[in-house]
Amino acid sequence: MEVFKQLYDMTALGPIGDNPGVLLMIVIGALLLYLGIVKKYEPLLLVPIGFGVILANLPGGNMGVVAAEMVELPDHRYLNLFEIASEYGIMNFIYYSLIKTGFLPPIIFMGVGALTDFGPMLRNLRLAFFGAAAQIGIFGVFFGAMALGFTPKEAGSLGIIGGADGPTAIYTTIMLAPHLLGPIAIAAYSYMALVPVIVPLVANRFISKKEFGIHMKKQDKLYPPKYKIKNIKAVKIIFPIVLGVVVAILVPSSVPLLGMLLFGNLIKEIGTATQRLSDAATGPIMNTATIFLGLSVGATMTAEVFLDLKTLGIIVGGFLAFAISIAGGITAVKVYNLFSKKKINPLIGATGLSAVPMASRVANELGLKHDGSNHLLQYCMASNISGVIGSAVAAGVLISLLG
Amino acid sequence: MEEGFNQALILLGVGMLTVFSVLLFVVLIGNGIIFFTNRFFPEFETTNNKHNGNSDIDSTKMAAIVAAVKKVSGGKGRIVKINRK
Numbered sequence: 001m002e003v004f005k006q007l008y009d010m011t012a013l014g015p016i017g018d019n020p021g022v023l024l025m026i027v028i029g030a031l032l033l034y035l036g037i038v039k040k041y042e043p044l045l046l047v048p049i050g051f052g053v054i055l056a057n058l059p060g061g062n063m064g065v066v067a068a069e070m071v072e073l074p075d076h077r078y079l080n081l082f083e084i085a086s087e088y089g090i091m092n093f094i095y096y097s098l099i100k101t102g103f104l105p106p107i108i109f110m111g112v113g114a115l116t117d118f119g120p121m122l123r124n125l126r127l128a129f130f131g132a133a134a135q136i137g138i139f140g141v142f143f144g145a146m147a148l149g150f151t152p153k154e155a156g157s158l159g160i161i162g163g164a165d166g167p168t169a170i171y172t173t174i175m176l177a178p179h180l181l182g183p184i185a186i187a188a189y190s191y192m193a194l195v196p197v198i199v200p201l202v203a204n205r206f207i208s209k210k211e212f213g214i215h216m217k218k219q220d221k222l223y224p225p226k227y228k229i230k231n232i233k234a235v236k237i238i239f240p241i242v243l244g245v246v247v248a249i250l251v252p253s254s255v256p257l258l259g260m261l262l263f264g265n266l267i268k269e270i271g272t273a274t275q276r277l278s279d280a281a282t283g284p285i286m287n288t289a290t291i292f293l294g295l296s297v298g299a300t301m302t303a304e305v306f307l308d309l310k311t312l313g314i315i316v317g318g319f320l321a322f323a324i325s326i327a328g329g330i331t332a333v334k335v336y337n338l339f340s341k342k343k344i345n346p347l348i349g350a351t352g353l354s355a356v357p358m359a360s361r362v363a364n365e366l367g368l369k370h371d372g373s374n375h376l377l378q379y380c381m382a383s384n385i386s387g388v389i390g391s392a393v394a395a396g397v398l399i400s401l402l403g
Numbered sequence: 404m405e406e407g408f409n410q411a412l413i414l415l416g417v418g419m420l421t422v423f424s425v426l427l428f429v430v431l432i433g434n435g436i437i438f439f440t441n442r443f444f445p446e447f448e449t450t451n452n453k454h455n456g457n458s459d460i461d462s463t464k465m466a467a468i469v470a471a472v473k474k475v476s477g478g479k480g481r482i483v484k485i486n487r488k
Binding site: 011121122123126128129131132137138139140142143146147152154156227229230231233234235237239242243246247250251386389390393394396397398401402 | 407408410411412413414415418419421422423424425426427428429430432433434435436437438439441444445461470
C-alpha cells in the first residue's frame with residue numbers, strides 16, 4: 001500500500017486535483033493547440049504557445065515562468081542565469097535570458113524585414129499616411145483601459161494590440177507590463193488570426209456601397225502619378241539605410257524593432273551578395289526565435305496569473321483597439337477623399353494596421369466582391385507595410401512615455 | 404481619474420503626432436531617394452520591358468545584356484532601346 005502511495009505522490013495527480021485552475025489552463029492550452037493545428041490560426045505561434053501553457057501548468061514540471069520578484073535580489077540585482085536555471089528550471093532560463101531582455105522580438109522583426117517588400121509602398125507613397133491613421137486604436141483604447149483600473153503601463157501594453165503586430169505587442173509588453181505578457185500575446189495573435197472576420201465586420205459598417213466601388217486603376221488612369229521609379233533596386237537599397245538613421249534620431253526607443261526590421265530588409269534587397277544572411281534571417285534564426293518565443297510566452301500563462309479579471313479586460317480591450325484602428329484608417333481615407341480629386345478606396349485605409357499580408361488579402365477580396373476588376377492588393381500593401389512602421393513607432397512612443 | 408484622463412490625452416496627442424511625423428518622413432525620404440536615383444542612377448528596368456517594346460526578349464537574356472553593358476561601361480552606361488536583327 002505504501003508503494004502505491006509513494007507512486008501517487010510522485011505523479012502530478014494530487015496537485016492537479018487540489019487546484020482545478022490547472023485543469024482549466026490545460027483546457028485553454030488544448031484549445032490553442034486546436035486553433036493552431038485544426039483551424040490553422042497562426043499555427044507557427046499558437047502551437048508553441050498552447051503547448052507552453054500545458055507544460056507550465058502541469059505541477060512538478062517546474063516549467064512555469066515565475067514572477068520577476070522571485071529572481072530579484074536587494075539593490076536592483078538579479079539572480080544570474082545559472083542560478084535561475086538551477087532553481088526555477090529551463091523555461092525560466094529561456095524566459096529571463098531571451099524574452100525578459102527583449103532579445104527575441106527584434107530578432108523576429110529582422111526576419112520579418114527580410115520577408116518584406118517595400119516596393120508597393122514606394123510606388124504609392126501617399127498611401128503610407130493611412131498606416132499612421134490606423135494606429136489610433138493603440139492610443140484610443142488607453143482611455144477605456146485606465147477607466148477599467150489598468151495602470152498606465154498595463155493600458156499601454158493593452159493598447160498595442162491595436163497595432164496588429166505580434167512581435168511589437170510582445171516587445172512593448174516586456175518593457176511595460178511583463179506580468180501581462182501571456183494574455184496580451186494570446187489576444188494579439190488571436191485577433192491577427194481573426195483579421196478575415198474583423199476587417200469585413202468593421203469595413204461593412206463604415207464603408208458605403210459607392211465607396212466600395214472606387215476603382216483604383218481607373219483613378220490612376222484619370223490622375224497618373226507624376227513620376228515613375230527608374231531604378232527600383234537602388235531605391236530599395238538606399239531606403240532602409242536612410243529611414244533607419246532618421247527614425248533612430250526621431251524615436252530612438254523604436255530602434256530595436258525598426259532598426260532590425262530595416263536591417264533585415266536591407267540584406268534582402270542587396271541581393272545575391274547577402275543572400276546567405278537573408279536566408280539565415282528568414283529561415284533558421286527566425287524559426288528558432290519563434291519556437292523559444294512561443295513556448296516561453298505560453299509558459300508565462302500559469303493559472304494564478306492568467307485566471308484573472310484583467311485577462312477578460314485584455315480580450316475585450318484588445319478587440320476594441322483592433323476595431324478602432326481599422327475604423328481610424330477608413331475614416332482617414334474618407335477625410336482625404338473630401339479634399340482630393342483622386343479618390344481612394346477606403347478599404348486601403350482599413351489595411352493600415354500591420355497584419356501583413358493577411359489584411360491586404362482580405363481587403364482585396366472585399367474589393368473584388370463589389371467589382372470583379374477592382375484589384376486593390378498592391379495599394380493595400382502600401383498602407384499595410386507602412387502600418388508595420390507605424391506600429392513600431394507607436395510602441396517606441398509608449399515605451400518612451402510610460403517606461 | 405482626471406490625472407489618468409490627462410495622461411491618456413497627452414499620449415494620444417504625442418503618439419499620433421509622432422507616428423504621422425515619422426510616416427511623413429517616410430514619404431519625404433522615399434520621394435527624395437526616388438528623385439535622387441532617377442536623376443543620378445536611372446538604370447534600365449528589366450521588369451518593364453513590355454512597356455519598352457522589348458517584350459519578345461526573355462528576362463534572362465535581358466539580365467545578361469544589362470550586366471554586360473554595366474560591366475563594359477563601368478556602371479555608367481544606360482540601355483535606351485534593344486533591337487533584334
